[in-house]
Amino acid sequence: MTAPATVRTRFCPSPTGLVHVGLVRTALFNWAHARHAGGAFVFRIEDTDAARDTEESYRHLVDSLRWLGLDWDEGPEVGGPHGPYRQSERHDVYREVAAKLLAAGSAYESFSTPEEVEARRLAAGQDPKLGYDNADRYLTDAQKAAFRDEGRRPVLRLRMPEEDLGWTDLVRGEVRFTAGAVPDFVLVRANGAPLYPFVNPVDDALMGITDVLRGEDLLPSTPRQLALYAALADIGIGTGAPRFGHLPLVTGEGTRKLSKRDPQSNLDVHRERGFLPEGLVNYLALLGWAIAEDRDVFTPAELVAAFDVTRVSANPARFDLRKAEAINATHLRALPVEEFVERVTPFLAAVGLVADPPTDDQRRVLTAIAPLAQERMVVLSDAVDLLGFLFTDEVALDPGAVGKQLSGSGAVEVLDAASAALADLADWSTAEIEAALRTALVDGLGRKPRQAFGPVRVAVSGRTVSPPLYESIELLGRERTLARLSAARGAAG
């Protein structure tokens, strides 16, 4: 098999619900493979199941791909020479191809009902799981007519070849299924509706897809698709089968495939928490692939430059949220300040902390605190708890923090001393604030730094964990700081 001149990959989800991270990983590898090869990435919507597909889900898919930065060269909202790219708009194409396949003898009409097939298997002492028994392969015209007279409508089945079917998988190497293992499968339903095993290869052939990267769960369906591609080529559609690469499954907590029921499988959950798209893309790429022996943080551009599908691992990969968060945190810290402010604003605005866009003053504070906040955050939504105190007049004191730092008379002493030290401070700067507090609390009161600054931190931020104290106080301003010190004094004791 010679490599095609131009690589064309595709992502062809069905708009039936949430966007699964395993699905995203598949899209990502197809995208990276196409981009690396300088080829094309095609986006196609497989909405042939009217009962389950929704317009909302379709729009969500488009939006998710955009958010992730996986741009497509052909597909919905972009167009292209092989459209339409939604299968619900391609029924005429399928009808025509089905008719040609039937005329060529590659496909045939089958009248057996599932119940009849099962009954025959049972009668022969066989496992019904074996499926269809190819019984209708050589029906005469008279037999077909008789069935029609009974009011039966046939399904269209592909005649599977009597030979082993194998291919060289891009990630697994040689894979081979023995002849007869796959029964003649249904292309078109009795009601005329074309099925996925039919439309998927038809569109791939028509759209010139050269490389199919998909989940391992689809590996067992490859032999029948190989047979279909051959039959299609015979009637002048496409040039035979594309290259296949079956990606390892993404598993959840246990060893099972990550379930739709598992919250972690939902892309939106991560997006709403404030994962960066490049952080998630980085992590997802690590599920089955490595950029280098001693490195695992990289940008999408670096991924594209280095991606090689033949280096993808064949074993299942567990979705590990902790590692995903660690990778995301690294990307978060690497963000330039303006970029960070830009991205975090929607999360603060959503809870009313800042305006969107922020006011000049809010922007000033955000920009100043950004470097200190970035290295304390894992996801963007962390900013709400971490920075909220800077954007409200009165901070809510965390009960746990109050118990830890404001109980006992010592706290009152500290707060009073801090107030006195800051009340008339000439130069309201981080350095002066630190000097004044140290003089008053550490030297004056003889407190250890840990005991001295704990109560002040809680008073100012409401929490035991906050950005660095002196910087926070400076940004908060004298008035609010003194008010909080005094409010905390009321809660202390």
Next chain:
RNA sequence: GCCCCCAUCGUCUAGCGGUCCAGGACGCCGCCCUUUCAAGGCGGUAGCACGGGUUCGAACCCCGUUGGGGGCACCA
């Protein structure tokens, strides 16, 4: 049940016959730094599933066992 895939630290992986008494990352545990929390620095913990071959030599190749997973629709 049948078919197929997979098998290196708890997890994701590097390793593509000798440079491996197996490297990195996450996690975990220490120590340093330190106003909290992080970040950062240093150190540690832990793995080639088992059994046969092939070979001068195997984590790497072959076979088997065991274990795990996926698929067996007129759903995608």
